[in-house]
Amino acid sequence: MTIDLDKRTCPLPASSNTQVLLAHGGGGRATHRLLEDLLLPTFSESQSESRHDGAVLKMGKERIAFTTDSFVVNPLFFPGGDIGSLAVYGTVNDLAMCGARPLALSCALILEEGMPMDLLAKIAASLGQAAKRVGVSIVTGDTKVVDRGKGDQIYINTAGIGSVADGVVVGPERVRVGDKILLSGDIGRHGMAIMAAREGLSFESNIESDCAPLDGEVQSLLNAGIEVHCLRDLTRGGLASALVEIADASANQIIIDEETIAVREDVSSACAFLGFDPLYVANEGRFIAIMPAEQSEAALETLHRYDEQSMPTIIGEVTEGRKGLVTMNTTIGTRRVVDMLSGEQLPRIC
Amino acid sequence: MTIDLDKRTCPLPASSNTQVLLAHGGGGRATHRLLEDLLLPTFSESQSESRHDGAVLKMGKERIAFTTDSFVVNPLFFPGGDIGSLAVYGTVNDLAMCGARPLALSCALILEEGMPMDLLAKIAASLGQAAKRVGVSIVTGDTKVVDRGKGDQIYINTAGIGSVADGVVVGPERVRVGDKILLSGDIGRHGMAIMAAREGLSFESNIESDCAPLDGEVQSLLNAGIEVHCLRDLTRGGLASALVEIADASANQIIIDEETIAVREDVSSACAFLGFDPLYVANEGRFIAIMPAEQSEAALETLHRYDEQSMPTIIGEVTEGRKGLVTMNTTIGTRRVVDMLSGEQLPRIC
Numbered sequence: 001m002t003i004d005l006d007k008r009t010c011p012l013p014a015s016s017n018t019q020v021l022l023a024h025g026g027g028g029r030a031t032h033r034l035l036e037d038l039l040l041p042t043f044s045e046s047q048s049e050s051r052h053d054g055a056v057l058k059m060g061k062e063r064i065a066f067t068t069d070s071f072v073v074n075p076l077f078f079p080g081g082d083i084g085s086l087a088v089y090g091t092v093n094d095l096a097m098c099g100a101r102p103l104a105l106s107c108a109l110i111l112e113e114g115m116p117m118d119l120l121a122k123i124a125a126s127l128g129q130a131a132k133r134v135g136v137s138i139v140t141g142d143t144k145v146v147d148r149g150k151g152d153q154i155y156i157n158t159a160g161i162g163s164v165a166d167g168v169v170v171g172p173e174r175v176r177v178g179d180k181i182l183l184s185g186d187i188g189r190h191g192m193a194i195m196a197a198r199e200g201l202s203f204e205s206n207i208e209s210d211c212a213p214l215d216g217e218v219q220s221l222l223n224a225g226i227e228v229h230c231l232r233d234l235t236r237g238g239l240a241s242a243l244v245e246i247a248d249a250s251a252n253q254i255i256i257d258e259e260t261i262a263v264r265e266d267v268s269s270a271c272a273f274l275g276f277d278p279l280y281v282a283n284e285g286r287f288i289a290i291m292p293a294e295q296s297e298a299a300l301e302t303l304h305r306y307d308e309q310s311m312p313t314i315i316g317e318v319t320e321g322r323k324g325l326v327t328m329n330t331t332i333g334t335r336r337v338v339d340m341l342s343g344e345q346l347p348r349i350c
Numbered sequence: 351m352t353i354d355l356d357k358r359t360c361p362l363p364a365s366s367n368t369q370v371l372l373a374h375g376g377g378g379r380a381t382h383r384l385l386e387d388l389l390l391p392t393f394s395e396s397q398s399e400s401r402h403d404g405a406v407l408k409m410g411k412e413r414i415a416f417t418t419d420s421f422v423v424n425p426l427f428f429p430g431g432d433i434g435s436l437a438v439y440g441t442v443n444d445l446a447m448c449g450a451r452p453l454a455l456s457c458a459l460i461l462e463e464g465m466p467m468d469l470l471a472k473i474a475a476s477l478g479q480a481a482k483r484v485g486v487s488i489v490t491g492d493t494k495v496v497d498r499g500k501g502d503q504i505y506i507n508t509a510g511i512g513s514v515a516d517g518v519v520v521g522p523e524r525v526r527v528g529d530k531i532l533l534s535g536d537i538g539r540h541g542m543a544i545m546a547a548r549e550g551l552s553f554e555s556n557i558e559s560d561c562a563p564l565d566g567e568v569q570s571l572l573n574a575g576i577e578v579h580c581l582r583d584l585t586r587g588g589l590a591s592a593l594v595e596i597a598d599a600s601a602n603q604i605i606i607d608e609e610t611i612a613v614r615e616d617v618s619s620a621c622a623f624l625g626f627d628p629l630y631v632a633n634e635g636r637f638i639a640i641m642p643a644e645q646s647e648a649a650l651e652t653l654h655r656y657d658e659q660s661m662p663t664i665i666g667e668v669t670e671g672r673k674g675l676v677t678m679n680t681t682i683g684t685r686r687v688v689d690m691l692s693g694e695q696l697p698r699i700c
Binding site: 017018019020021022023024025026031034035038039042043054055057059060061062064066067068069070071072103104106107108109110111112113114115116117118120121124125127128131137138139140141142143144145146147149150151152155157159161163347348 | 460
C-alpha cells in the first residue's frame with residue numbers, strides 16, 4: 001500500500017493566513033501551524049522539558065509540572081458537566097499527562113458585563129466541588145469584566161502546578177517500536193454531549209460527557225511500576241489527532257484495530273446522524289498510555305483494579321514504517337489512513 | 351477628627367447584587383465583595399501562604415510563588431506598551447510582590463474569529479521581547495478561538511511561578527506600627543496613557559505608560575538585606591486602594607504626605623482635565639514597600655543605585671489608630687481620608 005502523505009491534508013481557506021479562524025482553535029493542523037509558525041518562534045528559549053500538555057521544570061531537587069488552559073465551552077452547562085468542572089479537570093488532566101501529581105490550581109475569570117450573578121455562583125460552586133473531588137486547592141485567582149457584547153458570559157483560565165516523581169519521564173521521544181497503546185475507555189461522549197446540548201437534540205438515550213479527573217488512573221499506573229513511555233488525553237481533535245501527533249513526534253508508524261476501540265451505541269448513532277467520526281470527537285475523561293508490550297497486560301489489570309467500571313483496552317502498537325503515519329485495520333477488513341483534521345469538527349468544545 | 355467610616359462608601363447600584371457590572375472588575379470594593387462573598391467561599395481550603403498577588407507553596411525544600419492574571423486592556427496598543435508586554439510584566443510583578451524571583455510563565459490566548467493575523471504576530475512578538483527583557487521563559491500555552499462578536503480580538507492570560515528565598519516572608523500581617531512606606535516612583539502614568547489612547551486625546555506632552563518589570567528592584571532590596579515587611583504593586587485601584595487594603599489587613603492606620611507623592615505635571619493636568627484623582631489611577635511599573643523606619647534610608651539608596659533614573663520617596667508611615675483608615679496630609683495643610691473606590695474609575699485598564 002502506498003499513500004501520498006502530501007495529498008492527505010485538506011487545504012484550509014486562503015484567509016487562514018491573514019486572519020484568525022475558528023479552525024485555529026480546533027486542535028487540528030491549523031492550530032499546529034499557528035503555534036509553530038507564529039507563536040513558538042517569538043517566545044524565548046526555555047530550559048524546561050517541553051511536554052505536549054505542559055512543561056516540567058527543575059527547581060532545587062524538585063521537578064514541577066506547569067500547565068495552562070482557557071475554557072470557552074458553549075453551552076456553559078451540558079449533560080455530565082459544565083465550564084466549572086471542565087476547567088478543573090482539564091488542567092488536572094494536563095498535569096496528569098506530564099506524569100505529575102496535581103498540587104495547586106489558579107483560576108482567572110473573564111466575565112461579561114450583565115452576566116447573572118446566580119449563574120456565576122453556580123459555576124463557582126462547580127469549580128469548588130471539582131477541586132474538592134480531586135483534592136487540589138485553588139490557591140490564586142483573578143477577575144476581569146469586559147463590556148456587554150465583548151464576551152460570552154464567562155471564560156475561565158486555570159493554570160496548574162504538580163509534582164513529578166523521580167524517574168518519571170513521559171513523552172513521545174520515549175516511544176519505541178513494539179510498544180503497545182492502551183486506551184482507557186470508550187470514546188466520543190464529551191463531544192456528542194456538547195453537540196446534543198448545543199443543537200437541542202435529544203437522542204434516544206441521554207449521552208453524558210465523560211468529563212472526569214485522570215490523575216488517579218495515571219498515578220495507579222506509575223505506582224504499579226508500569227514503565228509508561230507516553231501519555232496523552234484525548235481532548236480537541238480526539239483519539240486520531242493524539243495518535244498522529246505521537247507518530248509524528250516519535251518518528252514511527254502506529255497501527256490500531258478498530259474493533260478494540262469502544263464507542264457506545266448511542267454515541268455511534270449520534271455521530272452517524274450528525275456526520276462525525278468518533279475518532280476525532282473530543283473526550284474529557286479518556287487518555288492513551290504507551291508502554292512496553294510485556295507490561296500492557298499488567299497495565300490493563302491495574303486500571304481495572306483502580307476502577308472496576310473502567311474498560312481499558314489495548315488498541316494497537318507502534319511499528320517501523322513511515323514517520324507520522326497512523327493506519328487502522330477496520331472492522332470490515334480494510335486498512336484506512338487516520339489523518340489529523342485541518343480545522344475543527346466542533347468549535348468551542350472546551 | 352472623627353470620621354464615620356460607614357458613610358465613606360458610595361453605594362453600588364442595586365443591580366450589583368444580581369448581575370456582573372464593569373465595577374466588579376475595577377479592583378475596588380465591588381471586586382472585593384465579589385471575591386469575598388461569592389468566589390472564595392466555594393473554593394477549597396488551601397495549605398498555601400495566601401498573598402494578595404499570588405500564593406506561596408511549599409514543595410520539598412523549595413518555596414514556590416504561583417500567580418495568574420488575565421489581560422483585557424482596551425486599546426491593545428497604547429503609548430509605552432501593549433497587551434503583550436503588559437501580560438508579561440503584570441504577572442512578573444505579581445511574582446515580585448510575593449518576594450519571588452520569576453522562573454517561568456504560561457501564556458493562554460483567547461482569540462476572536464476574524465482577528466488579523468499580523469496583529470496577532472505583533473502582539474506575540476511583544477510578549478516574546480518582554481519575556482526576554484525579564485529573562486523569564488514562556489514554557490507552556492494554550493490557544494482558543496471564540497466566534498466573531500464574542501470577544502474583543504484578543505484576551506491573554508499569563509500565570510507565573512517563581513522561587514521564594516529562605517526567610518523571605520512579605521505580607522500585611524508583618525506590617526508594624528512605626529514602619530515606613532516607600533513608593534518607587536511617580537504615579538498615574540499607565541491609566542492616563544490608556545485614557546489618552548482610548549479617547550483619542552492628545553495632551554501637550556505624550557504620556558507613556560510606566561509598564562515595566564519590577565522584579566529587579568524588589569530583588570535589589572532583598573539582596574541588600576532590607577527587611578521588607580510588605581510589597582504591593584499599584585495596578586487597578588492605584589496607590590489609594592493598595593494602602594487601604596494594607597491598613598485593613600494589618601489592622602493599623604496609615605498616614606501619608608501628599609507632597610512626597612510624585613505626579614508628573616502632564617499626568618496631573620490630564621487627571622484634572624478628565625476628573626480623575628491620581629491616587630486611584632492604575633500604574634504598571636510602580637510599587638510600595640513597607641519596612642522598619644531605620645532601614646528606609648538604605649532602601650531608598652539601594653533603589654537609586656539599582657536605577658539612577660528612579661525617584662523613590664518615603665511617603666508615610668504606619669501608625670496606631672483605626673484599622674483600615676488611611677489619611678493624607680495635603681499640600682494645602684488639611685487632612686483628608688483616602689478611601690477605596692466602590693467601583694472603577696477606568697474599566698479594562700489591564
